Amino acid sequence: LKTMKLSRSSRLKELPNLSNAKNLERLDLHECVALLELPSSISNLHKLYFLETNHCRSLQVIPTLTNLVSLEDIKMMGCLRLKSFPDIPANIIRLSVMETTIAEFPASLRHFSHIESFDISGSVNLKTFSTLLPTSVTELHIDNSGIESITDCIKDLHNLRVLALSNCKKLTSVPKLPGSL
Known part of the structure; x- marks a missing residue:
């Protein structure tokens, strides 16, 4: 599994443990409006280079992402309940944190x-x-x-x-x- 696209899954409240998705490179969660948090197991996705949580209006918690050495592109637009900026890896190239309350x-x-x-x-x-x-x-x-x-x-x-x-x-x-x- 290299790409997981769950966008517009409007009733999705939580993600499963992602520890076994070792080859995941892209995680697209945009418009998962009921999603409350990302699982801490996301920190095991060492090949992940793209993460999108645009318009996840209920998202409150993004765990530390500092272990994600391949992560280059983060999009967090419209995460209205996200109050604090998550810990992210220093290799980020594109960072979009639009329309948040940070x-x-x-x-x-x-x-x-x-x-x-x-x-x-x-x-x-x-x-x-x-x-x-x-x-x-x-x-x-x-x-x-x-x-x-x-x-x-x-x-x-x-x-x-x-x-x-x-x-x-x-x-x-x-x-x-x-x-x-």
Whole structure:
């Protein structure tokens, strides 16, 4: 089993133990609106490179994913009950945490030297963006958020090619930007 697509399984509340799915590479759970949590056995899926939980409106818990050395792409859009940012591996390339109630991101993100695309659009509880991001970031999307300020750390993103800040109604100023824009 390399791909498990359970998307739009609207009554699915829990997943089985995934420990035996050693070859699973893609796990697509988008619009599993009743799903409450991901099983801790997900941390045994060492070949998993793609995880999507978009619009899992009831999802409250994502266990630590730091053991997932192949994981490159995480999509967590519209997980409205997800309050805290899960522990993820440092090899992430694309991270989309859109339309959540997460108010802050861990400082450890600055050590994620492979991340290229970071999308936190629609993060209404996010007031400031002070997280230091690695210089590998080429795209940063903070559209439609409750952000009020961005710290000067953004000037150090020398590979940044796209900065999206549209519809940030509380944003009062933008700091010095990197020359790559």
